[in-house]
Amino acid sequence: MNVLVLLAGILFLLMTWIGGKKGVRSFVALFLNFGVIIVTLFFMNVPDINPVVLTLIACVVISCINLFYINEVNRKTKTAFLATIITTVILVLFISVITYKAMIQGFGEEETEEMGMFSFYIGIDFVKIAVSVIIMSTIGAIVDAAMAIASPMREMHYHHPGISRKELFRFGLSIGRDILGTSTNTLFFAFFGGYLALLIWFKDLSYSIGEIVNSKIFSSEMITIFCAAIGVTAVIPVTSWITAYFLVKTKEETK
Amino acid sequence: MNVLKSLLLEHKIFFILLACVFIGSLIFVHHNYSFYNSPIAEVVKTELVDATNVEDQNNNKDVVSNQLLTAVLKNGQDKGKEIHLTNEFSKSKALDNEFKVGNELFVKIEQADTELTGTIQGVKRDKYLVMIAWVFIFVLLLVGRRQGLLSIISLAVNAVILSFALDLYISNSERSLLLICSVSIVLFTVISLLLVNGFNEKTYAAIIATLLGTFSSLLITYLALLVTGEHGLRYEELQFITRPYKTVFMAGLFIGSLGAVMDVAITMSSSIFGLYEKDNTISVKALIQSGMEIGKDIMGTMTNILFFAYVSGSIPTLILYFKNASPFGYTLSINLSLELARALAGGIGIVLTIPIGLYTTIFFVNRKRARL
Numbered sequence: 001m002n003v004l005v006l007l008a009g010i011l012f013l014l015m016t017w018i019g020g021k022k023g024v025r026s027f028v029a030l031f032l033n034f035g036v037i038i039v040t041l042f043f044m045n046v047p048d049i050n051p052v053v054l055t056l057i058a059c060v061v062i063s064c065i066n067l068f069y070i071n072e073v074n075r076k077t078k079t080a081f082l083a084t085i086i087t088t089v090i091l092v093l094f095i096s097v098i099t100y101k102a103m104i105q106g107f108g109e110e111e112t113e114e115m116g117m118f119s120f121y122i123g124i125d126f127v128k129i130a131v132s133v134i135i136m137s138t139i140g141a142i143v144d145a146a147m148a149i150a151s152p153m154r155e156m157h158y159h160h161p162g163i164s165r166k167e168l169f170r171f172g173l174s175i176g177r178d179i180l181g182t183s184t185n186t187l188f189f190a191f192f193g194g195y196l197a198l199l200i201w202f203k204d205l206s207y208s209i210g211e212i213v214n215s216k217i218f219s220s221e222m223i224t225i226f227c228a229a230i231g232v233t234a235v236i237p238v239t240s241w242i243t244a245y246f247l248v249k250t251k252e253e254t255k
Numbered sequence: 256m257n258v259l260k261s262l263l264l265e266h267k268i269f270f271i272l273l274a275c276v277f278i279g280s281l282i283f284v285h286h287n288y289s290f291y292n293s294p295i296a297e298v299v300k301t302e303l304v305d306a307t308n309v310e311d312q313n314n315n316k317d318v319v320s321n322q323l324l325t326a327v328l329k330n331g332q333d334k335g336k337e338i339h340l341t342n343e344f345s346k347s348k349a350l351d352n353e354f355k356v357g358n359e360l361f362v363k364i365e366q367a368d369t370e371l372t373g374t375i376q377g378v379k380r381d382k383y384l385v386m387i388a389w390v391f392i393f394v395l396l397l398v399g400r401r402q403g404l405l406s407i408i409s410l411a412v413n414a415v416i417l418s419f420a421l422d423l424y425i426s427n428s429e430r431s432l433l434l435i436c437s438v439s440i441v442l443f444t445v446i447s448l449l450l451v452n453g454f455n456e457k458t459y460a461a462i463i464a465t466l467l468g469t470f471s472s473l474l475i476t477y478l479a480l481l482v483t484g485e486h487g488l489r490y491e492e493l494q495f496i497t498r499p500y501k502t503v504f505m506a507g508l509f510i511g512s513l514g515a516v517m518d519v520a521i522t523m524s525s526s527i528f529g530l531y532e533k534d535n536t537i538s539v540k541a542l543i544q545s546g547m548e549i550g551k552d553i554m555g556t557m558t559n560i561l562f563f564a565y566v567s568g569s570i571p572t573l574i575l576y577f578k579n580a581s582p583f584g585y586t587l588s589i590n591l592s593l594e595l596a597r598a599l600a601g602g603i604g605i606v607l608t609i610p611i612g613l614y615t616t617i618f619f620v621n622r623k624r625a626r627l
Contacts, residue, residue, distance in 0.1 A: 002487035004592060006479045007599035011558075014606040019551045023606075026555030030562055030602070037566060038587075044570070045577050047316070062563075070555040094390075102383035106349035106571065115575070120349040121309055121317035122578035126571065127348060133570050140563035144556035151552070173398070180399045181406040181451035182521055186514035186557075188410050189443070190564040192417060193511020194597070197503050199417070203425050204498070210291050210381075214361070219380040226391040228564075233394045233403070 025070050032065045037136070044132070047123040052092060055132035059088050059139050066143045076154040079246050080146040083239035087142055088135060090238075091231045095134050098227070104220035105130040110201075111217065130220065138187075138228040145183050145232045149176050149239040157247045165248040172240025183232045191225045277389060284382040288330035291361075295379055296326035296338050298358045309345075313580045318346040324354055326362070328371075338362060338371040349575070352378065402451065409450040413443050417510075432498070436506040440469060440513055452521060456619050457528045464520040464615040465513070468608030472516070473509055475607075476600040489592045504593065511565070512601035515557055516608045522553055523612030524619075531620050535627075542617055550609035558602040565594040565601075 015023035040058040044051050063084045067077040099105060105126040107115070153172045157163060163171075192199075198221070202212050212218050288295050306320040324340040340362060344351040354360065359379040365372050395403035420439040424432050444465045452458045480488075490500050526549050527542055569590050576586040 003480060003483045003485055004487050004595050004599065006483050007476070007596060007603065010475060010479065011599050011602045011606065014603060015554065018547070018606055018609050019554055022551045023554065026558065029555055030558060030598075033559060033562060034566070037570075041570065041573055041577070044574055066556055066559055071552075098383060098387055102380050103352045103378050104380070106347075107575075112350065118575055118579045119311035119313065119315065120347070120575070121311055121319060121345050122313075122315040122347055122349070122575065123317045124347050124349075124574055124578065129571050129574065133567050136567035136570065137564050140556070140560040144553075144560055147556055148553075177399050177402040178525075180395070180402050181409065181447075182514075182518040184395070184406050184410060185413075185447055185451075186518045186560055187564065188413065189514030189517075190511050190561055190601075192414075193507045193509070193513070194565060194568065194594075196507035196510060197500075199421055200425065200498055200503060203421055213384060214377060214380045216378075216380075219384050222384055223387055224568075226387045230391055230394050233398050236398050 022070065029065050029070050032069070033062055036061050036065070044124070044129065051125070051128040051132045052096070052135075055135050056088065056092065059135065060085060062139055063143050066140070067147065071147070075246065076150050077147070079243040080143070080150040080239065083146045083150070083235060083242045084139075084143050086242070087146070087231060087235040087238050088139065090234065091138070091142075091227065092131065092135060094230070095131050095227050098223060099130045099134070100127055102219060102223060104216055104223060106216075108215060108217035108220075110215075134224050134227050137191075137224055138231040141183060141187055141228060141232045142235050145176070145179060145235045146239045148179050149236060150243045153240070153243045154247070163248075165244045168248060169240050169244040172243055173237060176236030176240060180233060180236065184229045187228045187232065188225060191221065191228070195221050280385055280389070281382075284385045287381070291330060293361050293376065294331045294333070294364055294373075295329045296340070296360055296362045296373075297329055298324050298326045298354050298356055298360065299337075300325040301354060301356060304341075313578065315578055320344055320346075320353070322354065326360065328362075328364075329359070331364075333364065333371060336371055338364065338373050340373055340375055342375055349571075405450050409447045412446055412450070416442055416446070432502045432506050436509060437470075440509060441466065443510075443513060444469075444517060447517060448521060452525070456623060457521075457524045457616075460524040460528075460616040460619040461517070461520040461612070464524065464608060464612035465517045467611045467615065468516045468520060468604055469509060469513055471611070472512065472600060472604030472607050473505075475603055476508065477505070487588075487592060488596060489589045508597050508600050511597055512561065512604040515561055515601055516604045519550075519553060519557060519605050519608040520612045523549065523609065524616040527613065527616040527620065531623075535624075539617055539621070542620065543613060546613040546616070547609075550613065554606050554609060557605045558598070561601040561605075562598040565598045566591065569594055 012027050015027045017023070019026060036058055040054055043049055043054050063081050067081050067084075071077050106120075149172050152175050153168060156171050157168060198217060202218070207215070302323040304321040304323055306318055309317050309319050311317075320343070322342050322344070324342055326338050326340060328334055328336050328338055340360075342351070342354055344353045361376040361379060362373040363376055365374065392407060395407055397403070399406060416439055420435050424435050444462055448458050448461050448465070452461070485501075490504065523546060527546050530542060530545055531537060572590050573586060576590065577583075
């Protein structure tokens, strides 16, 4: 039996057992997200389509799945969705600049040894692909943080309808500060777990610090981690502001 | 009032120190040429020689160009002299780069009769790394204030522990990597959670839940690998391997899911303690019910974080395979099997930690109640 099938089976059972219907939806969402990545990949193979634009569209679809399908369409998820998209767009601009400057696209020398038989002149702009990769790695965490802030803000507004926009915004920020440490931790360990083999490799071949820092692989991994952390941090004020704006605005209208 | 004053002074000192380190590090990375043994040259002139349209055997069209670069050496005995370099780059830039005036390159000098020539060895990237690290620090401090500072400290401490653990493993290969990682996992958990959440029962409950969750998901994944004989895992794609690959993979898998498991554990424990603190008489049954509701809310998005963090990194390789006419199924299985296994095992850890965190916290709540 295939390991992946078995692990997926165990995950499905656990999610159903603990999460019930919502657990099943969470499990299905994983597969839908995988599908989105595969479809995006197909379009990325067409040289005339801009991969960054493609990734932004994919992010919109992924946010819809993670917010509207797993949860439901309501004011809470709508504001989280809007905040995710705005943060992603800001992040894309920032990442594009840094990727272009630091030249971290494509593959490092260390990676290409086993790819000798491949043609690397394939007409796909790898600088844009690098931007897409960083955004895609972060989108899950951004959606999570947006939801984690919008949800208690909605509760707060529900229990204290008289709260001012500024107070609600402050409340969102304080929630955000509480989750900041664990969100950055989640990303940090996820990436370092993935790069463990690379770190051992650097140490085994006794690379000097200068060589490690300037190598394409290491710097692109570090830039990915930093950009991801910047993304989950930036989504905090964005979500707080948007949620406070919409919740208090609608109240004023109904008056 | 006194507290406020001293706090402000502390803040002032902190910001002055921060500004000094910031400016100092920027000056350093822009003038650290003499610290490198290999020669560094800054491009001062570029000239495009030719551009050729190429097409490979799979009909992928690209443009390969050649450029002549004039650069000035920044270190070594030829410091200040001009060096001439040639550079070939493609439009897709998978392996190469187009260089512009101002780029700094590592070069290998090959002496010619009248003028210096050389080959390009790499790009100097350290200043970009330092700059983005500062953006990261400032954004975290600006939004997170105190918690942001604590997060940065906890990340730095964890990075040092990780580096130290790997050194220990490399110098004593006979020691098991899994053992070293288990000890590190305990350290990571205790330090991160204590730093970010402080010394209280919430944190203790989260620490115990994290460790139980991590090790029970380790057990399940290990058993799953054993039962299936690791059928379906394509270790050949695990890159950079100088060590027994299975242990490296397993160790990476657990460090990878640790952060997410911690996140779930602290969310469970702080929300259940929050409920208890609001209403001391709340029944255990009500706590379990609310805890399960919170768990349901977070498990979907948490598993997705790991999924995207792992799978996205394979995108460039997947594109390269597809463009070189590799079969679809083969490409996916060879490039994604390990990433998917990591994401699934991490997901199992996350979901398991929900009931584990719930019952551990209830145990702590009951203990606290008994003491009252």
